[in-house]
Amino acid sequence: xxxxxxxxxxxxxxxxxxxxxxxxxxxxxxxxxxxxxxxxxxxxxxxxxxxxxxxxxxxxxxxxxxxxxxxxxxxxxxxxxxxxxxxxxxxxxxxxxxxxxxxxxxxxxxxxxxxxxxxxxxxxxxxxxxxxxxxxxxxxxxxxxxxxxxxxxxxxxxxxxxxxxxxxxxxxxxxxxxxxxxxxxxxxxxxxxxxxxxxxxxxxxxxxxxxxxxxxxxxxxxxxxxxxxxxxxxxxxxxxxxxxxxxxxxxxxxxxxxxxxxxxxxxxxxxxxxxxxxxxxxxxxxxxxxxxxxxxxxxxxxxxxxxxxxxxxxxxxxxxxxxxxxxxxxxxxxxx
Amino acid sequence: xxxxxxxxxxxxxxxxxxxxxxxxxxxxxxxxxxxxxxxxxxxxxxxxxxxxxxxxxxxxxxxxxxxxxxxxxxxxxxxxxxxxxxxxxxxxxxxxxxxxxxxxxxxxxxxxxxxxxxxxxxxxxxxxxxxxxxxxxxxxxxxxxxxxxxxxxxxxxxxxxxxxxxxxxxxxxxxxxxxxxxxxxxxxxxxxxxxxxxxxxxxxxxxxxxxxxxxxxxxxxxxxxxxxxxxxxxxxxxxxxxxxxxxxxxxxxxxxxxxxxxxxxxxxxxxxxxxxxxxxxxxxxxxxxxxxxxxxxxxxxxxxxxxxxxxxxxxxxxxxxxxxxxxxxxxxxxxx
Numbered sequence: 001x002x003x004x005x006x007x008x009x010x011x012x013x014x015x016x017x018x019x020x021x022x023x024x025x026x027x028x029x030x031x032x033x034x035x036x037x038x039x040x041x042x043x044x045x046x047x048x049x050x051x052x053x054x055x056x057x058x059x060x061x062x063x064x065x066x067x068x069x070x071x072x073x074x075x076x077x078x079x080x081x082x083x084x085x086x087x088x089x090x091x092x093x094x095x096x097x098x099x100x101x102x103x104x105x106x107x108x109x110x111x112x113x114x115x116x117x118x119x120x121x122x123x124x125x126x127x128x129x130x131x132x133x134x135x136x137x138x139x140x141x142x143x144x145x146x147x148x149x150x151x152x153x154x155x156x157x158x159x160x161x162x163x164x165x166x167x168x169x170x171x172x173x174x175x176x177x178x179x180x181x182x183x184x185x186x187x188x189x190x191x192x193x194x195x196x197x198x199x200x201x202x203x204x205x206x207x208x209x210x211x212x213x214x215x216x217x218x219x220x221x222x223x224x225x226x227x228x229x230x231x232x233x234x235x236x237x238x239x240x241x242x243x244x245x246x247x248x249x250x251x252x253x254x255x256x257x258x259x260x261x262x263x264x265x266x267x268x269x270x271x272x273x274x275x276x277x278x279x280x281x282x283x284x285x286x287x288x289x290x291x292x293x294x295x296x297x298x299x300x301x302x303x304x305x306x307x308x309x310x311x312x313x314x315x316x317x318x319x320x321x322x323x324x325x326x327x328x329x330x331x332x333x334x335x336x
Numbered sequence: 337x338x339x340x341x342x343x344x345x346x347x348x349x350x351x352x353x354x355x356x357x358x359x360x361x362x363x364x365x366x367x368x369x370x371x372x373x374x375x376x377x378x379x380x381x382x383x384x385x386x387x388x389x390x391x392x393x394x395x396x397x398x399x400x401x402x403x404x405x406x407x408x409x410x411x412x413x414x415x416x417x418x419x420x421x422x423x424x425x426x427x428x429x430x431x432x433x434x435x436x437x438x439x440x441x442x443x444x445x446x447x448x449x450x451x452x453x454x455x456x457x458x459x460x461x462x463x464x465x466x467x468x469x470x471x472x473x474x475x476x477x478x479x480x481x482x483x484x485x486x487x488x489x490x491x492x493x494x495x496x497x498x499x500x501x502x503x504x505x506x507x508x509x510x511x512x513x514x515x516x517x518x519x520x521x522x523x524x525x526x527x528x529x530x531x532x533x534x535x536x537x538x539x540x541x542x543x544x545x546x547x548x549x550x551x552x553x554x555x556x557x558x559x560x561x562x563x564x565x566x567x568x569x570x571x572x573x574x575x576x577x578x579x580x581x582x583x584x585x586x587x588x589x590x591x592x593x594x595x596x597x598x599x600x601x602x603x604x605x606x607x608x609x610x611x612x613x614x615x616x617x618x619x620x621x622x623x624x625x626x627x628x629x630x631x632x633x634x635x636x637x638x639x640x641x642x643x644x645x646x647x648x649x650x651x652x653x654x655x656x657x658x659x660x661x662x663x664x665x666x667x668x669x670x671x672x
Binding site: 011013015039045049051053056084125131132136137148157159216218219221222224235326329333 | 343344345347348349350351352353354372373374375376377378379380381382384385386387388389390391392393394396415416417419420422426428429430431432461462463464466467468469471472473474477479481483484486491492493494495552554555557558559560563567571602604662663664665666667669670672
């Protein structure tokens, strides 16, 4: 690369774009299909059913404790695919780069993406890069879209929760949101709070193997656990009650939430999975979750009841019951 | 919708985002899979091979004669998938909205997307929306990624061109680039030059049916015909010679290019297809292209020869031969 910063010409479709693709993208993204450089990539899928998902990542800042936008972009879409019970296989990547962005930072992000894709067992098979003028972006935005293979007979949905089911959470709440806000606001803690961003497809496969009647998975990202549970309760026409004392939260995250006035149930996570499981399979599901990567702090946190439809409650440490509301307005913009 | 402009809270994952999805997106995007509101959509694919492609659209302005960013976003990815010989089936959509963007403009763009998807026979099956602060975007950026079904035995690639093959172009060059720059620069012509943005999957299927040994398709978007042919010549290790007198260009586009100092071979198209076809099947391929939607001006424009590898020539009206170079630097930023 002749320039150490991104120029408009890197998005032109001409020689400088070809150079960027060859020197930066191809060096880290090694997939042979991608290297064929056709406009579309042709790929095998083992079954006749696929899962598709997409997310764009606009997190600010792009580097934060424990990760960066590249890890989010790969793990986030992998996790969304995994929620359907699919094995994630292939990712597409679309970059919007702002003129002036450091090529060195781009290399670092691409390296994280390649490493996270390797960890998750997915292939980055095709991509696109656009460049916008200085002041019309924010360094880098990344879209990923992905395809997974859905085994026959698997039909998970947020609308399948039933009275008597148990809600599992794969670990501590709020780590990602607090990690990002702490950099943005210059907060310091005795130890650094790191993002939890991680690919969870192997965890979902393990839970499904242990609990074949699992109703659904959902990763509590933007809007946090509160949005996830309200969506599930609404889609299934049930109520969900969470026992606050059972929800794992790190002390520092709890403290930061109190200081900032955040409800930890509304703070974003990027490496946690919610699973709703029939009661008779919950022990097996929890054991599988705890044994999976990133699942050591998994816990049963609540249960599903018949009604009122769409309502989510929190039972507090003092035995009181309050409503777990979805976020109104905006708490933490640009969290993912 | 309670606000007529996009607010940061519309990207929060909370109640206002749910309202945006319901009132704006769901009203126009009618796919039942999308309406299930799960994090991933599960879909059937008829064969064991899929084609995947992605593109992000950052065109400025977002509305221009004959189309808008929404038509580009659907047609562009449909066309990239079609280049592989696949039937495009499913699209994902990722929006990056800038705080303050008019909800009415968003509705208009979404309507165009839905209409173009209907025309192309593809389903918009899942999506994502992020909102960035005022001054960190440019109204709207759209990523689309797509999946198509590849028939057994089909293997098209830019690396398959052979000496003796003929190059077809499906219509006039330069319309999209000149349509966008004319709005941006306030140029006026006796009649308005409109974008050519259009979905071309049906054209590709018709050409492949008529010419089963077609080597490849490629849509000459950013970088124009020059980038496309240079990429094909490089990937196949051949030379390509284009006869300038055979290339269809509207008089007004030619005039605008002369005035602006643009090489029409380097100007972007969004509704044109290049096909490389063995000589014995070229008459059938051309007839199929002309009979297909958007193909009435299709023409044979050049031929493939053995070497020098990667070189593209233009034979001019006066019999001279010059090199058709790829764009160096940046001519027309934010064209797609």
